[in-house]
Amino acid sequence: MTVPWRPGERDITTYKEVEDLTLRPRCCLQCSESLVGLQGDRRTEQGDQDQLKELYSAGNLTVLSTDPLLHKGPVQLDFHFRLTPQTSAHWHGLLCDHRLFLDIPYRALDQGNRESLTAALEYVEEKTNVDSVFVNFQNNRNDRGALLRAFSYMGFEVVRPDHPALPPWDNVIFMVYPLERDVGHLPSEPP
Helix, strand or coil: CCCCCCCCCCCCHHHHHHHCCCCCCCCHHHCCCHHHCCCCCCCCHHHCCCCCEEEECCECCCCECCCCCCCCCCCEEEEEEEECCEEEEEEEEEECCCCEEEECCCCCCCCHHHHHHHHHHHHHHHHHCCEEEEEEEEECCCHHHHHHHHHHCCEEEEECCCCCCCCCCCCCCEEECCCCCEEEECCCCCC
């Protein structure tokens, strides 16, 4: 659990972590959401896209990542799930300190997006050392009630806005899904 940095403290790691989580996951160029005008610092320039590399691919799921070897700062993880040969569902996230923060895409309640979330959660559980998956969405979304019900049904719980594990993102509702781990759990591959 992260304790917010206070002026005068010497714990640079805690300060750096709080500073890094002011960033938001970026949308990718292939993602229809980059055209929707989402708020926040979501750069979609080609230079940024080149930094994402394929980390994993199996079945319909491809996971892209920024440098997975740098565990000191947040790592961008993009989950692309192929629905048809022409379309895919995208979940954008930041991995930081055994926590994954996923932005909930628009139309998240469509069947394809539910299937893509299940594939992303299975990847996270089997291939990473993540303990908690946080999903988030803007507080003013029209489908807020439906999202709260659907994600609660899937086992996610609403997190109070002042919880110390949350990044300082404005006007966002967070829900968490804690992953149950065996005591000796080791992921089968990084990040």
